[in-house]
Amino acid sequence: MSTTSAARALDSRTPSSSPAVASRRRRPDRGVWIYVLPVSAVFLFVFVGPLIYTAWTALHETNFYAIGEFSGLTSFTELFADPNLPKQIGTTLAFSLGALVIALPAGLLSATVLNSLHRFKRTVRGLFLLPWLMSQATAGVIWLWFLNPNFGPVTAITTSLGMGPTDVFSSPTSALVGVTLITAWWSYPQAMLLFLGALQTIPGELRESLKMDGGGVWRGFISITLPYLRNTIVSVVIVLLMLYVQMVTIILVTTRGGPLGATETLSMRVFNQTFNDFDLSGASATAILLFAVNVVLTLVAIRFRRKESL
Amino acid sequence: MITKRWSYATAVAAATAVVLAGCSASSSSEPSASDGPVTLTYWDFLDPSQDNPRSNALEENIANFEAANPDITIDLSVVSLGDMLNRLPQSAAAGQAPDVFKMFTPTVPQMAAAGAYSPLPEAASEITDWLRPPSNLVGPDGQQVAVPYEYRTCAFYYNQKILDQIGAEVPTTYEDVVDVAGKAGAAGFTGFGTGFSDTDNSAIISTFFDCFMSQVGEPIWNDDGEAEFAGTAADEFGQILADLRDSGGLGTSVVSDSYSTVTDGLTNGTVAMAVLGSERVITLTGANPDIKWGPLPEPTSGGTTGATLGWTLGIGAGTDHTDAAWKFIEYMTGAEAGAVMATGGEIPTRASTYDAEYFSTPEAETVKTVADYVESNSEPHTYSDDWIGVASGLSAAGQSLYLNKTSGSEFITAAQDAINE
Numbered sequence: 001m002s003t004t005s006a007a008r009a010l011d012s013r014t015p016s017s018s019p020a021v022a023s024r025r026r027r028p029d030r031g032v033w034i035y036v037l038p039v040s041a042v043f044l045f046v047f048v049g050p051l052i053y054t055a056w057t058a059l060h061e062t063n064f065y066a067i068g069e070f071s072g073l074t075s076f077t078e079l080f081a082d083p084n085l086p087k088q089i090g091t092t093l094a095f096s097l098g099a100l101v102i103a104l105p106a107g108l109l110s111a112t113v114l115n116s117l118h119r120f121k122r123t124v125r126g127l128f129l130l131p132w133l134m135s136q137a138t139a140g141v142i143w144l145w146f147l148n149p150n151f152g153p154v155t156a157i158t159t160s161l162g163m164g165p166t167d168v169f170s171s172p173t174s175a176l177v178g179v180t181l182i183t184a185w186w187s188y189p190q191a192m193l194l195f196l197g198a199l200q201t202i203p204g205e206l207r208e209s210l211k212m213d214g215g216g217v218w219r220g221f222i223s224i225t226l227p228y229l230r231n232t233i234v235s236v237v238i239v240l241l242m243l244y245v246q247m248v249t250i251i252l253v254t255t256r257g258g259p260l261g262a263t264e265t266l267s268m269r270v271f272n273q274t275f276n277d278f279d280l281s282g283a284s285a286t287a288i289l290l291f292a293v294n295v296v297l298t299l300v301a302i303r304f305r306r307k308e309s310l
Numbered sequence: 311m312i313t314k315r316w317s318y319a320t321a322v323a324a325a326t327a328v329v330l331a332g333c334s335a336s337s338s339s340e341p342s343a344s345d346g347p348v349t350l351t352y353w354d355f356l357d358p359s360q361d362n363p364r365s366n367a368l369e370e371n372i373a374n375f376e377a378a379n380p381d382i383t384i385d386l387s388v389v390s391l392g393d394m395l396n397r398l399p400q401s402a403a404a405g406q407a408p409d410v411f412k413m414f415t416p417t418v419p420q421m422a423a424a425g426a427y428s429p430l431p432e433a434a435s436e437i438t439d440w441l442r443p444p445s446n447l448v449g450p451d452g453q454q455v456a457v458p459y460e461y462r463t464c465a466f467y468y469n470q471k472i473l474d475q476i477g478a479e480v481p482t483t484y485e486d487v488v489d490v491a492g493k494a495g496a497a498g499f500t501g502f503g504t505g506f507s508d509t510d511n512s513a514i515i516s517t518f519f520d521c522f523m524s525q526v527g528e529p530i531w532n533d534d535g536e537a538e539f540a541g542t543a544a545d546e547f548g549q550i551l552a553d554l555r556d557s558g559g560l561g562t563s564v565v566s567d568s569y570s571t572v573t574d575g576l577t578n579g580t581v582a583m584a585v586l587g588s589e590r591v592i593t594l595t596g597a598n599p600d601i602k603w604g605p606l607p608e609p610t611s612g613g614t615t616g617a618t619l620g621w622t623l624g625i626g627a628g629t630d631h632t633d634a635a636w637k638f639i640e641y642m643t644g645a646e647a648g649a650v651m652a653t654g655g656e657i658p659t660r661a662s663t664y665d666a667e668y669f670s671t672p673e674a675e676t677v678k679t680v681a682d683y684v685e686s687n688s689e690p691h692t693y694s695d696d697w698i699g700v701a702s703g704l705s706a707a708g709q710s711l712y713l714n715k716t717s718g719s720e721f722i723t724a725a726q727d728a729i730n731e
Contacts, residue, residue, distance in 0.1 A: 064424040065403035149563040150500075150575055169507075169566035171713065256508045259565045259709040275396040276702055278424070 051291070058284035065280060075285035084261065092265040092293075095180050096244035102184035103240055104233070107191025112225070114192070115199040132189035139186045140253030144169075147178070172262030175255050179263050183250050187243060191236045198232035199225070238301040245294060266290045348634045349383045351626075353398075353411040357388045367654030371647045375638060382634050392511055395698060399424035407626030409635045415447070415619045415690075416520060416697040418456050422449035423695035428625040429453050431636050437643075439661040441685050442618045446692045456624035457643055458659035460651070461681070462589040463688035464521035464606055464616040471600040472499055472582040483608045484550045487583060491559025494582035501559030503575050503584035504551075505567030506708030512701035513569040518585045519704055521616030522547045524689060526609050531694040537703075537729035540722045546609050548718030548725075551711055565709050576601055587619065591680050592655040605687055618688040620659070652677045657684055696729065703728030 058075045061068040079085060110128050117124055131139060147154050147168045155165040168178040206224050215223070248267045251257065257264035257272060264272070266286060273283035358369035372384045389397065391414060401407045402425045413421055421427065427449060440458055447456040468480060476497050478490040491501025505514045523530055526543035554560045561567060561581070573590060575581035577597045585606065586594075594601045605614040623642060625635045641647055648663030653673070657680055658664070664681070668674050694700075707725035710716050716724065 064399045066425070148571070149566075150561075150571060150580055151578060165562070167563050167566075170563045171565070175566075253509070255566070258508050258705070259506070260706070260713060276698055278399065278698075 054284045054287050054291075057280055058288055060281060062280040064278050067280075071281065075281045076288075078282060079285045079289065084264075087261065088264055088266055088269050091176065091261075091263065092245060092267075094176065095183070095247075095263070095265055096241055098177075098180040099184040099187065099244045100237065100240050102181065103188040103191050104236060106184065106188040107236065108195050108229075108233075110188070110192045111195035111199055112221075114196055128192060129189045131186045134186070136186060136247075136249035137253055139182065140250045143178075143182045144254055169255055170259065172260050175259060176262050179251050179254055182254065183244065183247055186250065187240060190243075191240060194232055194236050194239070195229065198229050202228045234301055238298060241297050241301075242294060245290070245297070266293070347381045347383070348631050349385050350410055350631055350634055350638055351385050351387065351408040352638070353387050353389045353394060353408045355388065355390050355394070355412065358386065363654035364651075364656060365654075367651045367656070371642060371650050374646065374650070375641045378641070379634075379637065382637065384638065395421070395511070398426040402426040402627045405628050407628060409626050409629045409631050410623060410638055411626055412459065412621050412623060413456060415458075415622060416516075416693045416700075418447050418622055418624070419449070419693050419695045420697050421624075422455045425627050426624075427455035428627050428629055428632060429455060430457070430625065431632055433636060433640070437640075437660070440659055441661055441681070442659075442688070442690050444622075444690075446690045447622055447624075450695065456622035457639060458620055459623045459643055460589075460621040461618060461657040461659050461684045461688075462587045462620045463618055463684050464517060464585050465588045465591065465603045465683070466583070466606050467576055467586055467590070467594060467601055467603045468583045469576065469579060469581070469598070469600050470602050471579070472497075476582075480602075480604070481583070481607050483610075484546070485610075487607050488550065488553040488557055488559060491554055491583060492557030495558035495560075500561035500575055500581045501557070501583065502554050503561065503567070503572035503581035504564060505569065505572055506564055506705045506712065507566050507568040507571075508702055508705045510568040510570070511698065512705035514567075514572055514586070515704045515708055516697070516701035517569075517587060517619070519547060519700075520619070521585065521606060522609065524615055524617040524691060525606060526612035529691070530700065535694045535696075537694075537700065537726050540719070540726045543609070543611055545719050545722050546611075548711070548721035550609075550718070551708065551721060552716075552718035555712055555715075560712065565712050588680050588684060589656070592676055595676075605683075614687055616688050618684065618690040620657070657681045699729050700725075703731075 057067060059070060059072060061071045061074075114121065114125055114128065134142070146152050147166050149155055149165040149167045149170070152166065158164060158166050167174070169175045202224060207220060210220050210224060245265075246267050247265070248271050251263050251265065251268050252271065255263045257268040267290060270283045270286045270290065273279045273286060354368065356365050356368045358365050358372070372386065376382065376384060387408065394411065394413070395417060398407065398411065398413075398421055407426055411426075429449070430453075434454060434457060437457070441461065442458065444454060444456075444458055447454055447458070449455045466481075470480075472494055473480065473490065476490070476493045478493055479486075481487040481490050487502060494501035504518060506512070520530075523539070523544060526546065528539055528542045528544050530537060530539055532538040551560075561575075563571075569586070572581060572584050573586065573594065576584055576586075576594055579598060579600065588603075591603055595603065606616055608614060623639045625632060625639070629635055643659060645660070645663045645666050648658030648660060649666035649668040652658055652663075652668060655677065657677060663669075664678070669678060703725045706728050707716075707721045710724055711718075711721045
């Protein structure tokens with residue numbers, strides 16, 4: 001058999017050369033759409049649709065929840081001309097980063113404690129998870145009562161120590177610190193669970209080798225734990241930042257953005273514009289800005305993860 | 311091949327149908343009132359499952375109505391006022407407003423402007439024995455959209471024990487209130503309980519302001535619906551608050567205090583005086599025998615007549631059951647239901663109700679006293695369609711007054727500007 005005829009014979013056996021076989025190969029590809037279409041439809045319905053509707057609303061005048069005349073970029077112009085906006089962006093960043101700085105190490109520390117426990121593991125895990133098991137509204141109300149300056153338990157303690165009543169929500173700075181701490185307290189178990197999952201994937205042999213080499217707890221944390229957790233830390237940062245930037249309930253229950261707008265984050269601004277001012281167009285413009293902030297934060301984090309994996 | 315294509319098409323169609331089914335508004339298959347049994351959706355802030363006199367009275371009234379009207383069932387949803395203010399405009403825009411709902415007097419025009427109401431039927435105009443005229447319960451076209459269900463106005467509450475302890479007489483003017491509050495503050499009490507928190511829709515400061523404006527006879531809005539009260543007798547309101555602050559008569563947590571923290575303070579004996587709604591008379595005097603109440607202190611110019619407030623009932627926009635809804639409202643504001651609601655401490659709104667046997671019993675004495683007080687010490691006035699803005703503006707200005715030490719006139723101007731913003 002010559003080279004040419006052999007090649008031809010081989011070619012005739014190659015499935016791709018046959019139209020019928022090629023058609024058979026395409027058919028399973030087409031079947032994929034059965035799975036893709038419903039997912040795409042739901043994605044369009046619950047994400048793209050509302051996003052377009054929000055942008056559409058921001059470009060129109062509104063009267064309560066009725067959309068009126070096309071108004072162009074008026075809502076965006078008013079948004080960026082609002083002298084309160086820079087302060088609200090600053091509050092959003094201070095609140096989000098502040099809560100993150102507390103919840104991240106608290107989650108890591110509690111996960112490390114849980115991972116090294118050999119007895120009462122379930123009980124301690126349940127105790128650590130307690131804040132997260134409550135709804136945000138319940139957590140807010142509990143702290144509101146706990147810190148009540150007239151009859152709250154904290155006031156009773158501080159008064160008996162001669163320090164006077166606690167008055168957390170009556171001054172701008174302490175109110176912002178208060179809602180930040182409450183939010184960090186409520187959300188740290190979420191970080192703890194993610195860290196705990198990652199800690200349990202670290203091979204035990206590594207720690208044993210370290211022990212044999214005379215490495216201590218701190219060396220183990222720096223040389224083994226942290227490198228293994230790097231990607232998880234990035235994931236936790238993304239998850240928590242998204243949560244904090246969009247947080248409404250705890251702020252709504254405790255301060256509603258006050259006093260003097262000190263705890264009015266961008267999310268609270270959206271809430272107040274929608275339900276206090278019934279300014280749906282303005283709220284939509286703010287929501288688009290909030291969405292942009294979220295997209296930027298996510299892209300930064302994704303870029304960081306890619307670098308990590310290289 | 312054809313079978314497989316059909317199976318793909320069927321699967322895609324089914325998935326699309328599932329998604330579209332989620333999109334479509336639920337259509338009611340319920341017959342109209344004239345066709346037979348009707349279920350009325352009713353939003354109220356009272357929870358009948360709770361064991362307190364007002365909730366028990368509501369539960370009894372609904373049960374009595376259903377027994378008397380076996381073809382009408384009441385489907386009660388418990389919705390707080392704050393939630394109702396948020397949800398009513400949304401549900402009305404979506405064509406899903408409740409058939410009947412309760413609403414606080416000052417926010418009726420705002421909810422009417424949001425399209426939450428259906429006009430009342432002609433039969434509503436046949437009721438003429440309201441204790442106070444319902445002419446302020448109207449929509450943007452001036453048509454009545456709600457009827458009074460319960461009355462209240464502002465009253466002056468004070469703790470006699472604290473006043474005796476500091477050697478003070480019961481104040482009769484706001485000037486006296488400032489003096490006594492300063493003394494009570496110096497003795498370690500909250501001299502005058504009020505609050506600038508926005509967490510409960512600024513209920514306490516807005517109610518106080520509403521009544522004060524009635525006392526001095528000043529309107530809050532001009533003919534164009536703009537807030538315009540700065541530079542009038544309203545300035546005294548800001549001055550009173552500034553004087554209370556300067557005398558040490560306000561609580562240190564006034565910025566974050568709300569209606570409930572002040573009532574709790576009165577009950578616990580930590581607050582010496584407060585201006586609150588008359589609906590608290592029975593609960594506060596029952597909880598703490600040292601609490602007394604009386605007419606509002608007099609301003610420099612004006613009297614003791616506050617605003618007539620209270621809960622109202624109206625028919626939701628787009629209801630298919632107007633007749634049944636009105637039948638329910640007529641019953642709930644009528645003599646039979648009024649006598650039951652009075653056992654829960656609420657003040658019925660129709661004169662004919664007070665002919666019921668219950669009102670000749672000793673148990674009804676307090677309710678009758680408060681009803682007489684509301685009738686003689688309050689007047690209804692019109693509201694614009696932005697009461698929530700008024701309330702928020704007042705609390706923001708109040709926070710600034712206390713934290714930034716602004717003056718009384720600056721408080722009034724800031725409140726007015728915030729409302730008009």
